[in-house]
Amino acid sequence: MWLVIPAVTDHNLVGFANAGPGAILVTLRGSAEVWTGSWEVISPQPSDDRIWTVSYESMPASLGDVAVGSGSVDDAMDELRAVLGDAADFAVSDPGLRNFAKWLRDAVGLLDDPHPTAPYHPDMLPDVGYSLESRRLLAASTRAWVFGGLGSWNDVYLEDESIGTEYERISSRLWQAVLGGLESAVNAFEPVP
Numbered sequence: 001m002w003l004v005i006p007a008v009t010d011h012n013l014v015g016f017a018n019a020g021p022g023a024i025l026v027t028l029r030g031s032a033e034v035w036t037g038s039w040e041v042i043s044p045q046p047s048d049d050r051i052w053t054v055s056y057e058s059m060p061a062s063l064g065d066v067a068v069g070s071g072s073v074d075d076a077m078d079e080l081r082a083v084l085g086d087a088a089d090f091a092v093s094d095p096g097l098r099n100f101a102k103w104l105r106d107a108v109g110l111l112d113d114p115h116p117t118a119p120y121h122p123d124m125l126p127d128v129g130y131s132l133e134s135r136r137l138l139a140a141s142t143r144a145w146v147f148g149g150l151g152s153w154n155d156v157y158l159e160d161e162s163i164g165t166e167y168e169r170i171s172s173r174l175w176q177a178v179l180g181g182l183e184s185a186v187n188a189f190e191p192v193p
Contacts, residue, residue, distance in 0.1 A: 001026050003186040004034070011154060011175035014147045017052075022183075025061065033058040073133050076177075076184035077111055080140055083170070083177040084108045090170050094163060096156035100146050107144035111136050118142040125186070134188040141181030144174065 002025045013019035017039045024035040035058045042053045088104040091097040110116050116132075116139035118124055125138060146153035153171065158164055 003183050005179045005183045009175070009179065011147050011171055014154070026058075032061040034061045071180065071184055073131070073137055073184050073188050076181045077133065077137050077140075080137065080144065080177045080181045081108060081111055083173045084140075084144060087170050087174045090166065094156075094158055094160065094167075096158055097153070097167075100153055103146055104144060107140045110140040110143055113139065116140070120145075128192050129189045130185075131188065131190065134185045137181050137188075138185035141178050141185060144178050144181075147175060147178075 003022055004025045005022045010019075026033045026035060035056050037054050037056050039052050039054050041051050043051055045051075084104050084107050088101045088108070091099075091101040091104060113136060114132075116136045118139045120142055124142075125135060130138075148154065153174075156167075158167060
């Protein structure tokens with residue numbers, strides 16, 4: 001099984017249901033399937049506050065048609081570290097983004113943490129089969145996930161409109177580095193002998 005994230009995704013859409021960029025590629029005995037999730041509202045005001053349900057569907061895929069694009073964990077860590085530094089520096093320059101600087105710096109710290117834990121869903125990886133570097137990359141990528149809807153990195157008012165181009169450039173690079181980090185970390189499974 002592999003996490004597959006298309007190279008062309010838009011960080012501005014991630015706050016909307018079913019706009020997530022990932023799928024699961026499953027290969028068995030020479031055949032392949034791609035699994036995707038679809039979210040829908042089941043009840044606008046249920047008693048347990050759970051309004052969503054998710055359904056997973058599979059489609060046959062040709063192994064030649066599906067590219068598993070994860071790079072090396074080391075390369076993904078280097079890219080994430082670089083863009084996190086740039087994004088944190090940029091964030092402190094604008095009041096609308098300033099609150100994200102700490103999140104981004106915390107993510108950098110997770111790249112070197114001796115006991116990294118993802119701040120959300122810390123059980124994303126099993127206890128075995130992943131290196132310390134993979135766990136660091138996953139934790140840092142999870143912490144660097146500043147994208148979403150209301151109140152997210154995508155939902156800011158830039159006081160200085162002239163920095164809009166730089167904001168878009170950094171946002172795109174951060175988005176790609178976070179997705180690349182997640183994909184590389186998850187796909188770095190090493191079977192235990």
